[in-house]
Amino acid sequence: MPKPLLHVDQLNIGFDTDRGPIRPVRDVSVSIFPGQTVALVGESGCGKSVTAMSILRLIPSPPGKVLGGRVDFDGRDLLTLSEKEMRSVRGGQIAMIFQEPMTSLNPVYTIGDQIAEAVTLHQHVNKRQGFEIAEQSLRDVGIADAGRRLREYPHQMSGGMRQRVMIAMALSCRPKLLIADEPTTALDVTIQAQILELLRKLQRETGMSILLITHDLGVVAENADVVNVMYASRVVESATVEELFEKPQHPYTEGLFRSVPRLGGHKERLETIPGTVPNPARFPAGCKFHPRCPRTRAAAESAGPQEVIEIAGAGERFKVLRKCATDEPELREVQTRHWAACHLIEGFEQSPVTQPRLEHRREVVPVAIDGGAQRPMETATTAGFVAQTGGEVSR
Amino acid sequence: MPDAPELNTDAARSGPGPGPGAGRGADRPRASVALTPKQPTSDLLVALGDEGAPVEMATPSRIAWRRFRKNRQGMIGLIILLVLYTVAAFAGFFAPYDYADEVRELPWAPPTGVHFSDANGFSWRPFVHPIRIDFDENFATVVKPDESRRCYLRFFVRAAPYKLFGVIPGRTRLLGVDPLPDGTVASGTYYSRLYLMGADGSGRDIFSRICYGSRISMTIGLIGALLVLVIGLAVGGTSGYAGGWVDDVLQRLCEMVMLLPGFYLLLMLRFMFPASMDSTKLYFAVVLILSLVGWAAFARVIRGMVLSIRKEDYVQAARAMGLSHPRIIAKHILPNTMGYVVVATTLRIPGYILGESALSLLGLGIMEPTPSWGNMLQKAMDILELNQHPWVLWPGVFIFLAIMAFNLVGDGLRDAVDPRGLATR
Numbered sequence: 001m002p003k004p005l006l007h008v009d010q011l012n013i014g015f016d017t018d019r020g021p022i023r024p025v026r027d028v029s030v031s032i033f034p035g036q037t038v039a040l041v042g043e044s045g046c047g048k049s050v051t052a053m054s055i056l057r058l059i060p061s062p063p064g065k066v067l068g069g070r071v072d073f074d075g076r077d078l079l080t081l082s083e084k085e086m087r088s089v090r091g092g093q094i095a096m097i098f099q100e101p102m103t104s105l106n107p108v109y110t111i112g113d114q115i116a117e118a119v120t121l122h123q124h125v126n127k128r129q130g131f132e133i134a135e136q137s138l139r140d141v142g143i144a145d146a147g148r149r150l151r152e153y154p155h156q157m158s159g160g161m162r163q164r165v166m167i168a169m170a171l172s173c174r175p176k177l178l179i180a181d182e183p184t185t186a187l188d189v190t191i192q193a194q195i196l197e198l199l200r201k202l203q204r205e206t207g208m209s210i211l212l213i214t215h216d217l218g219v220v221a222e223n224a225d226v227v228n229v230m231y232a233s234r235v236v237e238s239a240t241v242e243e244l245f246e247k248p249q250h251p252y253t254e255g256l257f258r259s260v261p262r263l264g265g266h267k268e269r270l271e272t273i274p275g276t277v278p279n280p281a282r283f284p285a286g287c288k289f290h291p292r293c294p295r296t297r298a299a300a301e302s303a304g305p306q307e308v309i310e311i312a313g314a315g316e317r318f319k320v321l322r323k324c325a326t327d328e329p330e331l332r333e334v335q336t337r338h339w340a341a342c343h344l345i346e347g348f349e350q351s352p353v354t355q356p357r358l359e360h361r362r363e364v365v366p367v368a369i370d371g372g373a374q375r376p377m378e379t380a381t382t383a384g385f386v387a388q389t390g391g392e393v394s395r
Numbered sequence: 396m397p398d399a400p401e402l403n404t405d406a407a408r409s410g411p412g413p414g415p416g417a418g419r420g421a422d423r424p425r426a427s428v429a430l431t432p433k434q435p436t437s438d439l440l441v442a443l444g445d446e447g448a449p450v451e452m453a454t455p456s457r458i459a460w461r462r463f464r465k466n467r468q469g470m471i472g473l474i475i476l477l478v479l480y481t482v483a484a485f486a487g488f489f490a491p492y493d494y495a496d497e498v499r500e501l502p503w504a505p506p507t508g509v510h511f512s513d514a515n516g517f518s519w520r521p522f523v524h525p526i527r528i529d530f531d532e533n534f535a536t537v538v539k540p541d542e543s544r545r546c547y548l549r550f551f552v553r554a555a556p557y558k559l560f561g562v563i564p565g566r567t568r569l570l571g572v573d574p575l576p577d578g579t580v581a582s583g584t585y586y587s588r589l590y591l592m593g594a595d596g597s598g599r600d601i602f603s604r605i606c607y608g609s610r611i612s613m614t615i616g617l618i619g620a621l622l623v624l625v626i627g628l629a630v631g632g633t634s635g636y637a638g639g640w641v642d643d644v645l646q647r648l649c650e651m652v653m654l655l656p657g658f659y660l661l662l663m664l665r666f667m668f669p670a671s672m673d674s675t676k677l678y679f680a681v682v683l684i685l686s687l688v689g690w691a692a693f694a695r696v697i698r699g700m701v702l703s704i705r706k707e708d709y710v711q712a713a714r715a716m717g718l719s720h721p722r723i724i725a726k727h728i729l730p731n732t733m734g735y736v737v738v739a740t741t742l743r744i745p746g747y748i749l750g751e752s753a754l755s756l757l758g759l760g761i762m763e764p765t766p767s768w769g770n771m772l773q774k775a776m777d778i779l780e781l782n783q784h785p786w787v788l789w790p791g792v793f794i795f796l797a798i799m800a801f802n803l804v805g806d807g808l809r810d811a812v813d814p815r816g817l818a819t820r
Contacts, residue, residue: 058711058714087718087719088717089717090716091716091717092717095715096715098711103708103709104709104711105709105712106709106727107709108730108731109730117716117718118716118717121717121718122717166712
């Protein structure tokens, strides 16, 4: 069995805040195999960015600290490396691009200076060679007239262009893993499509792995091989992209799909998941999703009085199953190669508790999904757009 | 321009590594057309993407300079400063006499008039009248120019030797006057001296002393401010970036320095050094004292700026690229404070010039006979002296000029590097 490039094993992160300790990442396990794109999906505040930052050990400490777990990358536990060793991993073997291309570049240096700085830091080249590599990597990300762009300042570029520059910088050292933290959230839809297409193209060329952090299911559908859904600092569902879009198991995942606008829908209002992600300082007991969960409410209707408990949530009082409110479900392999954490999945208690590990590469972009969710609108836009202009989509 | 041959472009691109400074791209096509047949089709994306960038390479400093040039007051200040620093650098050349060159017989000689005409008619060459010492009917000494004689002004004369920058020997001075005309030299009571701004109590030329004094007064502020810059950036940068207990300790230290009224701290620090030292040592002692008084406030502002800059995404991105903390502070955080730093430093220099003047005025700074504008003003402290010889105030005029010039330049720079202005193209 091939080894994963990155294996995050039962990672736990704690923060000491003014209002007491919080746990933004709890028992998170994620595996990424070479050449794979793994998505980490969830609402704001669910812990996906903290997970990504702690892989690179970039969480500020104090107040943050690792409470347990391992981050095995290429045969080494990153959590045990010295700061110096870690610096050569950052940028050299694992690179990261951020959500805000407008502010991720230093305004006082030229593009070339910044890329060449990264290059000379990790590769044994002199400054001039650094600039040559920088120019090449600008060309790789499809920036025309790279030689001139090298001498420009960030403020002379548009958002899409800057995100390309960020990608060029991240990839200039040929990292094995790229962590893309909401790489397209700040960009408009057409630029989003270009950037994602660019990432796919570069992945094909270099064989790197991508950890894609997003809340956009359209982006997931287009790009991911394997999807991990996070809710309230835990992974609540993990499966291949096809499996997840076809048969979402966790009620939270179902809710996410219902709240995506889709073509052909006749509803006037978009469905939402009631309530908000709970504050990590005040997580509810039991399953963290139960105050918002439609499934446990429905089950409580028909359950006996001993199994039911009344709670207040989202501005009203209602009944939920007692076990949902008291007992936190673990991530179990509820079906072959499909993990979820919900008491109300059939056969959940009998399913084995294992760590998700999927060496899966998608063959086809799932365009229309029957049953659960339909094709998200952004997917449609993306595919249609690229096809129109003669670009290629991997399918 | 748009029809520039494609070949040319490729040659330019594949040339030996266009470094950061290599050809500013004036000869290249403005925006290379993305949809050339050479481009692979997947690069089609390019064509859809971003608008062409502005043609001119606008570095932040160039933008700032362009704006500064439009600021009239700022430019006036800059010109004054350039003149003053030129004089300071070539003091020996501009001063007619050495700063210690005394003529004991001519104390408080008034400024020498430079004339083109006198009773004997007009002359194209400017001249001065020699000073004659005589007795009046009460046998009191009378020092006044003898208007019947002329001593012509000479340029680029060979006169008393000096050393440029302390090393290069020179004898040529910009101005000098002819010695007395033949036949009158022997009298011994005539002096042909050029006192453009009068003489002090020892008969030393005030203008010459101002020229030499500018070496101290104009550089002490600059060096003091630069020293403060280094200390302030180091302390403020570390404090703001590290946070935690490091920040606490450094900030309490800053507060302790700031608690003491500046001038008393200045005096206190002065007494930590021996009362009399040779002038070079004293110079550096004064610089050190001035910067030890001034760094704290500066470091605090830098800390505040660093606190906000370190949260910027590009700092996070630099961390993710594997840069070390010191390098991030030095290369990514502090340069972003430069707009403020340049302005603040410029506006701070006058304070150090005044500080030196104040110390010297009290006799605690630069010691006689080495002139500084401050210790020259000591003579102006006595109101009776001042009343009789108002020209001893000339160093004050120069202090005023220098301070005003620095403030004008500082204000101009502040407008020029305004970050809101930088963002616009």
